[in-house]
Amino acid sequence: MTPVGSGMIQGGWEFVWSAYGLTWVVLAVYLAWVLRAALRPSPPRRLE
Amino acid sequence: MKWELLVLALGVLVVAAGHAWGLFFAPPEAMMGDVGRILYVHVPTAWAGLLCFSTAFIAAIGTLWSGRAGWDALVEAASEVGVVLTALLLFQGSMWARPTWGVFWTWDPRLTTSAIMLVLFVGVLVVRRVVEVPERRMTLSAVAAIVAFVDVPIVYFAVKWFRTLHQDFSSPRTVDGAMVTPLRTAAIGMILLATGLIVARWRVIRARVAADLDAPALPARPAALDLGASNGRSA
Numbered sequence: 302m303t304p305v306g307s308g309m310i311q312g313g314w315e316f317v318w319s320a321y322g323l324t325w326v327v328l329a330v331y332l333a334w335v336l337r338a339a340l341r342p343s344p345p346r347r348l349e
Numbered sequence: 350m351k352w353e354l355l356v357l358a359l360g361v362l363v364v365a366a367g368h369a370w371g372l373f374f375a376p377p378e379a380m381m382g383d384v385g386r387i388l389y390v391h392v393p394t395a396w397a398g399l400l401c402f403s404t405a406f407i408a409a410i411g412t413l414w415s416g417r418a419g420w421d422a423l424v425e426a427a428s429e430v431g432v433v434l435t436a437l438l439l440f441q442g443s444m445w446a447r448p449t450w451g452v453f454w455t456w457d458p459r460l461t462t463s464a465i466m467l468v469l470f471v472g473v474l475v476v477r478r479v480v481e482v483p484e485r486r487m488t489l490s491a492v493a494a495i496v497a498f499v500d501v502p503i504v505y506f507a508v509k510w511f512r513t514l515h516q517d518f519s520s521p522r523t524v525d526g527a528m529v530t531p532l533r534t535a536a537i538g539m540i541l542l543a544t545g546l547i548v549a550r551w552r553v554i555r556a557r558v559a560a561d562l563d564a565p566a567l568p569a570r571p572a573a574l575d576l577g578a579s580n581g582r583s584a
Contacts, residue, residue: 313384313448320387321368321446324394324437331433332357332546339549343365 353548359568360542367393367535375531384448389531391441392519393539394434399501401431401543402470406498418562421487422489422555424494428473430546434539435467450514458511462504469497483561 371389378385387455407428442460443453454460475491480486508515521529 309380310384310448311383314582316444316557317372317386318449320441321372321390324390327433327437328542334438335546335549338553339526346445 353545356541357545357549360408360538360540360545363538364393364535364536367531367533370377370531370534371528376525376527378528381449384445387445387517388524388528389535391438391445392532393536394438394441396536397539398431398434398438399505400540401427401547402466402498402501404500404547405431405470405494405529407566409494409498412487412491413495415486418485418487418558419551419555421491422480422551422558424490425474425477426547426550428470428477428497429550430492432467432470432474434543435463435470437459439467443500455514457502458514459507459515462500462507466497467502469500470494473497476553483558487558493554525583547574551567 368389371386375386375389377383378388405424408420408423408427411417412424414420439460442463445451446455446460473490476490476493477486480489503510507513509516517523519532524532
């Protein structure tokens with residue numbers, strides 16, 4: 302029996318991939334939204 | 350849209366390099382094993398998020414001090430990027446907590462204060478959307494950002510000030526040498542990415558704020574609605 306406070310967690314790659322995967326997906330979507338808004342030509346300034 | 354495109358591209362590349370290093374080449378953590386690799390995405394996201402909120406705080410002071418649209422736009426841009434990163438941070442943390450603590454969430458001081466920080470800065474963005482008068486929006490959102498920032502040092506020092514499940518600061522003193530380089534690489538990349546995002550958003554928001562400030566003010570009381578005067582009665 303492994304004593305408390307020793308040993309190494311086995312596996313858990315699904316949590317690792319979830320953390321990295323969602324981070325990259327959210328950052329990619331947000332980046333695309335930011336660039337879309339940033340690259341859109343700005344409206345002409347009001348003259349009056 | 351100028352140099353920030355380069356910063357964004359560089360940030361994506363450096364973050365990808367740091368993550369690849371952490372996922373495939375760094376050693377597994379002594380007790381958490383491969384789950385410990387979440388370190389390389391979680392900690393850089395936290396640092397970048399806290400820097401975004403610190404930027405919003407400085408911009409809020411600049412707004413109240415000068416009343417300039419540039420500072421006002423920076424409050425919104427930095428708060429928005431910080432909110433995205435902090436939402437990701439909480440998700441990454443829950444993915445780390447489940448295999449190590451046995452739960453996705455617990456009302457630990459570090460976690461709770463981080464969630465409060467997210468809600469407070471979402472509140473700043475809500476103020477930006479709800480208040481229509483530009484000058485009033487500028488003042489209210491700056492005050493809201495300063496109030497929200499009070500929680501930022503509490504989040505950072507929560508692991509020192511309170512009894513907490515969360516691990517100590519991740520620094521070269523507390524992280525093994527083999528893990529420091531990928532951690533720093535991912536952190537530099539994430540800060541570059543956050544900087545590029547803030548600047549890109551700042552340009553768009555500043556143009557909108559300037560247009561709002563240029564717009565003619567609406568009359569406080571349209572003459573057509575002055576019913577007492579039109580009926581010949583005095584008020």
